[in-house]
Amino acid sequence: MNADLAIDVRDLVKSFAHKRVVNQVSLQVKRGEIFGFLGPNGSGKTTTIRMMCGLLTPDSGSGTCLGYDILHQSAHIKRHVGYMTQKFSYWEDLTLRENLDFVARMYTMDNRRHAVDEALEGLGLTERANQLVGALSGGWKQRLALAACMLHQPELLLLDEPTAGVDPAARRDFWEELHQLARKGISVLVSTHYMDEAERCHKLAYIFNGTLLAQGTSHEVVAAQKLTTWTIYGEHMAELSERLQRMDGVEQTVLFGTVLHVSGTRPELLERQVRAAVQGTSFRLEQSETGLEDVFIFMMKHAGRDGAPLA
Amino acid sequence: MMFFSKASFSRWWSMVVKEFLQLKRDRLTFGMIVGIPIIQLTLFGYAINSDPKHMPTGLIIEDHSEITRTIIATLKTSEYFDIVGEFADESSASRALARGDVQFVINIPPDFTKHLLRGERPALLIEADATDPTATAMALSSVNSVLEYVARKDLTGPLQHLAPAPAPFEARVHRLYNPEANTHFNIVPGLMGVILTMMMVLMTGLAITRERERGTMENLLAMPVKPLEVMAGKIVPYIAIGLVQASIILVAARIMFGIPFFGSIFLLYFAALIFVAANLMVGITISSLAKNQLQAMQMTFFFFLPNILLSGFMFPFRGMPQWAQVIGNVLPLTHFNRIVRGIFLKGIGFTDLWPQIWPMLLFSWS
Ligand SMILES: Nc1ncnc2c1ncn2[C@@H]1O[C@H](COP(=O)(O)OP(=O)(O)OP(=O)(O)O)[C@@H](O)[C@H]1O
Numbered sequence: 011m012n013a014d015l016a017i018d019v020r021d022l023v024k025s026f027a028h029k030r031v032v033n034q035v036s037l038q039v040k041r042g043e044i045f046g047f048l049g050p051n052g053s054g055k056t057t058t059i060r061m062m063c064g065l066l067t068p069d070s071g072s073g074t075c076l077g078y079d080i081l082h083q084s085a086h087i088k089r090h091v092g093y094m095t096q097k098f099s100y101w102e103d104l105t106l107r108e109n110l111d112f113v114a115r116m117y118t119m120d121n122r123r124h125a126v127d128e129a130l131e132g133l134g135l136t137e138r139a140n141q142l143v144g145a146l147s148g149g150w151k152q153r154l155a156l157a158a159c160m161l162h163q164p165e166l167l168l169l170d171e172p173t174a175g176v177d178p179a180a181r182r183d184f185w186e187e188l189h190q191l192a193r194k195g196i197s198v199l200v201s202t203h204y205m206d207e208a209e210r211c212h213k214l215a216y217i218f219n220g221t222l223l224a225q226g227t228s229h230e231v232v233a234a235q236k237l238t239t240w241t242i243y244g245e246h247m248a249e250l251s252e253r254l255q256r257m258d259g260v261e262q263t264v265l266f267g268t269v270l271h272v273s274g275t276r277p278e279l280l281e282r283q284v285r286a287a288v289q290g291t292s293f294r295l296e297q298s299e300t301g302l303e304d305v306f307i308f309m310m311k312h313a314g315r316d317g318a319p320l321a
Numbered sequence: 322m323m324f325f326s327k328a329s330f331s332r333w334w335s336m337v338v339k340e341f342l343q344l345k346r347d348r349l350t351f352g353m354i355v356g357i358p359i360i361q362l363t364l365f366g367y368a369i370n371s372d373p374k375h376m377p378t379g380l381i382i383e384d385h386s387e388i389t390r391t392i393i394a395t396l397k398t399s400e401y402f403d404i405v406g407e408f409a410d411e412s413s414a415s416r417a418l419a420r421g422d423v424q425f426v427i428n429i430p431p432d433f434t435k436h437l438l439r440g441e442r443p444a445l446l447i448e449a450d451a452t453d454p455t456a457t458a459m460a461l462s463s464v465n466s467v468l469e470y471v472a473r474k475d476l477t478g479p480l481q482h483l484a485p486a487p488a489p490f491e492a493r494v495h496r497l498y499n500p501e502a503n504t505h506f507n508i509v510p511g512l513m514g515v516i517l518t519m520m521m522v523l524m525t526g527l528a529i530t531r532e533r534e535r536g537t538m539e540n541l542l543a544m545p546v547k548p549l550e551v552m553a554g555k556i557v558p559y560i561a562i563g564l565v566q567a568s569i570i571l572v573a574a575r576i577m578f579g580i581p582f583f584g585s586i587f588l589l590y591f592a593a594l595i596f597v598a599a600n601l602m603v604g605i606t607i608s609s610l611a612k613n614q615l616q617a618m619q620m621t622f623f624f625f626l627p628n629i630l631l632s633g634f635m636f637p638f639r640g641m642p643q644w645a646q647v648i649g650n651v652l653p654l655t656h657f658n659r660i661v662r663g664i665f666l667k668g669i670g671f672t673d674l675w676p677q678i679w680p681m682l683l684f685s686w687s
């Protein structure tokens with residue numbers, strides 16, 4: 011066991027109704043690290059997180075969370091971990107204060123009143139403390155949930171899509187806060203579908219169909235796929251994209267509105283092909299860095315085709 | 322339930338407080354807690370009567386004499402028959418019976434008096450709409466005593482020999498515990514168990530599946546609260562509610578229906594407590610099986626039906642076939658009904674009730 015690791019799980023496996031939902035997942039999260047957990051819908055992120063905090067028993071595999079065994083010491087884990095569920099899971103027919111107070115009581119906190127007041131202040135919701143939670147907007151519910159799961163000052167936060175449905179400004183504030191917490195030594199594992207959030211994590215893992223396809227810093231994850239990418243600017247590129255896709259050496263095209271990313275693993279061949287394709291058109295061509303999104307799409311396609319994980 | 326630590330106790334208490342807060346905000350449930358006992362009591366207590374009186378009766382009189390007039394007059398004064406009219410012939414009377422305009426048709430055939438005077442024991446034909454046997458049974462059994470009364474009173478003097486001789490012995494019936502055979506003396510105390518069954522099973526079933534459906538259970542489980550504390554926190558408010566409902570019914574039984582209460586009130590609450598606990602266990606079981614609130618509701622009704630039908634609440638327990646009695650004896654409501662009726666009407670004590678209490682205890686723990 012490594013004392014530097016907040017999460018250290020090995021070969022987690024979980025099946026529901028004979029379908030493998032999590033397949034041999036191993037994850038290591040260092041203390042004080044913000045770890046991004048990415049993957050398409052239904053890939054097994056929530057299931058993995060639930061196994062890490064002792065809510066779900068894995069079919070096989072083992073591991074520790076804050077040094078406690080995930081199989082036998084879930085009571086200790088619960089005490090020191092803050093888990094924010096993907097679906098809002100506080101009581102809508104209780105007021106904000108009642109909700110926070112209830113959470114504080116569940117953790118049998120000594121300075122309950124003080125902690126609740128502080129949390130409300132931190133949210134800027136002191137005046138609305140006696141409003142029913144059901145009356146809050148989606149984004150505010152999300153922020154309340156975050157405040158509530160941090161109330162007992164956990165050493166590790168497991169956040170399942172905490173910013174889904176939160177406006178950009180609030181999202182920025184939220185990430186500022188996460189980094190502040192990380193500086194204080196709190197570890198965070200956060201699942202997300204936003205690429206800009208993925209870029210802000212110290213480390214990343216990408217899971218697809220229950221299998222972890224990559225793990226490391228975003229640089230490492232991108233570099234591991236050895237992709238070269240060219241960007242084409244212009245309008246109405248759907249036809250161009252289709253043409254490129256049929257060419258040798260072009261392994262992937264991704265269209266983002268007026269920007270087309272063309273990627274491949276053979277740099278010279280790719281360059282020749284894209285140059286030929288834009289020859290005599292008004293499209294502008296530029297070599298660019300391969301982004302996380304290009305890599306995720308690439309990994310997903312390959313895993314789907316080969317049925318086996320890369321890396 | 323046993324609690325080992327102060328922390329555990331305080332978490333359990335917080336669950337209880339939270340449950341009450343939510344209950345307070347849930348107007349519908351809150352209304353149900355008070356409203357259902359009152360509504361059910363009113364409906365069952367006032368509406369159900371297995372000894373109906375004043376039923377519409379038609380006559381076909383084909384023989385007019387002193388004696389037939391007396392018979393009719395006596396029938397009129399009995400509480401069971403309200404003479405609504407006379408039919409000219411058999412077929413119009415049959416139609417009225419079929420339509421449900423009348424419940425009975427009393428037919429005095431021609432030459433009834435003549436045959437009577439000759440000592441030929443003529444028949445008086447009574448046709449009854451017996452689709453619902455309970456509705457007609459009591460009325461029909463009263464007819465013979467009416468006739469006997471007429472015979473004794475009118476057949477005097479030279480006709481004395483026609484009057485029926487009294488049987489050389491008689492049966493003397495003491496209707497114990499409910500001398501006037503009031504249906505609601507039976508129904509109203511029985512309602513206490515029925516209402517408690519329905520509310521307790523439903524409410525605990527819903528309380529836990531609601532947490533699951535809304536996703537809050539996941540949150541609870543991620544906190545350091547033990548499942549036992551959650552369960553106990555969910556149960557206690559409903560035990561309190563159950564006892565409040567029992568009190569509402571008790572008071573209503575005394576004030577609205579004037580049901581006598583001979584037994585010990587302490588004993589009644591004691592039995593109610595065990596009974597409520599038994600039903601809460603059913604509710605918890607349901608909630609652990611049901612995936613959502615709708616399923617919990619369906620399962621509750623699945624459990625509720627045999628309770629209503631086989632517990633002796635609606636139909637006499639001893640009238641049921643053996644297999645039904647076996648099922649009935651497993652249900653806590655059966656035993657609770659015997660207890661409640663026993664305490665209300667018979668004033669029986671703990672030792673007599675023990676045979677009914679232990680099955681409920683057993684049910685709670687299994
Ligand atoms: N309790 C359960 N019973 C049966 N199947 C389940 C259960 N929980 C999850 N699954 C299945 O496991 C798979 C992975 O689900 P999971 O919720 O872990 O995905 P996810 O990565 O969190 O997806 P999303 O991004 O949509 O939240 C899905 O196919 C889902 O249907």
Ligand SMILES: [Mg+2]
Binds near residue numbers: 055056057096170
């Ligand atoms: Mg999820």
